Amino acid sequence: MRIATWNCNSIRSRVDRAVALLERHDLDVLALQETKCRDDQFPLLPFEQAGYEVAHVGLNQWNGVAVVSRVGLEQVEVGFPGQPTWGSGDAEAVVEARALGATCGGVRVWSLYVPNGRSLEDPHLGYKLAWLEALRTAGAGWLDAQPEAPVALMGDWNIAPTDEDVWSVEFYEGRTHTSPAEREAFRAVVEAGYADLTREHTPGPGTYTYWDYTQLAFPKRRGMRIDFCLGSPALAARVEGAFIDREERKGKGASDHAPVVLDIA
DNA sequence: ATGGTCGCGATGCGA
Numbered sequence: 001m002r003i004a005t006w007n008c009n010s011i012r013s014r015v016d017r018a019v020a021l022l023e024r025h026d027l028d029v030l031a032l033q034e035t036k037c038r039d040d041q042f043p044l045l046p047f048e049q050a051g052y053e054v055a056h057v058g059l060n061q062w063n064g065v066a067v068v069s070r071v072g073l074e075q076v077e078v079g080f081p082g083q084p085t086w087g088s089g090d091a092e093a094v095v096e097a098r099a100l101g102a103t104c105g106g107v108r109v110w111s112l113y114v115p116n117g118r119s120l121e122d123p124h125l126g127y128k129l130a131w132l133e134a135l136r137t138a139g140a141g142w143l144d145a146q147p148e149a150p151v152a153l154m155g156d157w158n159i160a161p162t163d164e165d166v167w168s169v170e171f172y173e174g175r176t177h178t179s180p181a182e183r184e185a186f187r188a189v190v191e192a193g194y195a196d197l198t199r200e201h202t203p204g205p206g207t208y209t210y211w212d213y214t215q216l217a218f219p220k221r222r223g224m225r226i227d228f229c230l231g232s233p234a235l236a237a238r239v240e241g242a243f244i245d246r247e248e249r250k251g252k253g254a255s256d257h258a259p260v261v262l263d264i265a
Numbered sequence: 266a267t268g269g270t271c272g273c274g275a276t277g278c279g280a
Contacts, residue, residue: 009280010272034280036272061273116280158280212280213270220268250267256280 001071001105001264003029005154005227006248007113007210007257011035011066014255015043018068019050021248025261028071029104031111031154035064042066057097064097065113065155071105080110080138084130098131107235107264108142112155117176125176128158132185140192143232150235150264153194156210156227156257159186161196164204165225177224194230198260201242209244210257218249229262238264 004027008014011032022030035042035058042056053073058064067073080099087093098113112135115128135153142151159182160166172178190196208223217223231239245259 013272034272062279118279215270216268217270218267246267254267256271 001028001107002026002261003031003104003107003109003152003154003229003264004259004261005031005033005111005156005229006259007033007156007227007255009034009036009255009257011064012037012041012043014253015046017248017253017255019046021245021259022047022050022052022068025245025259027261028069029107029109030068030259031109031152032066032068033064033111033113033156035066036061037064055100055102057100059094059097062096063113065100065111067100067102067104067109067111069102069104069109072103074103075101077101080135081141082134082138084127084134086115086124086127099135106150108149108151110151110153110155112153112157114156114158116158117182120174120176120179125181128176129181129185132182132189136185136189136192139189139194143193148234149232150238151194151232152197152235152262153189153230154228154260157186158226159183160224160226161186165208167206167208167222167224171222177226189230193232195233195236197229197231197236197239197262198242198244201239202244202260207244208258209260211249213256227257227260229260235264240265
């Protein structure tokens with residue numbers, strides 16, 4: 001079974017790339033983030049014609065996550081238990097479209113779009129940390145209830161867990177994604193029982209999944225590793241390999257993220 | 266080859 005995660009940065013603008021990705025890698029499951037559309041705007045037909053089912057949650061032009069599967073799509077769950085709300089200014093606090101769970105071929109797949117944090121002084125960083133703590137709590141609960149369940153926490157974590165995961169440690173000093181608090185929040189999810197399933201198969205340094213659109217970051221190899229598949233012990237025991245599809249970041253019309261692909265027995 | 270932001274939706278915001 002082959003599962004993958006990709007922050008597509010608008011599914012409407014990259015539906016052709018998404019379907020080509022499914023076919024190029026013979027994917028069984030694809031978790032998408034930043035679809036940037038409402039449910040009624042999601043381009044379902046190309047996926048269905050390619051033989052896939054889709055579950056999606058999108059409230060507006062921001063965020064949006066989906067699970068695409070050709071091995072079943074059951075027990076679809078919008079948001080995880082205890083997922084924090086967000087609302088700034090006059091906006092009413094809402095549970096944003098950042099988490100979607102579905103059982104695909106016996107694996108509990110979560111497509112996750114962790115809040116960005118924006119800056120170290122921004123309230124959004126507190127939201128990010130609370131969101132991750134709530135995810136850790138929910139994830140620990142799932143393992144308590146079903147220790148042998150294969151669970152995949154896949155998505156854009158918006159955290160570079162180690163110094164090796166950024167092109168320049170100095171560049172990110174004073175910015176989000178590398179702060180001790182964010183790294184601790186990521187580590188807490190790992191320590192709750194969800195191992196990073198891709199790192200040993202995609203060693204660094206210089207191994208990234210995201211490159212900013214500006215400043216020629218991609219050709220200059222100035223990236224970050226922020227997209228991960230974390231897995232429960234039962235899933236970790238089944239991992240056969242992983243790779244980052246750096247080719248997908250090339251060319252006109254690419255997302256700023258590359259897909260991360262995982263092979264499991 | 267991989268090339269000095271992009272997408273959405275409104276002229277700004279979020280990443």
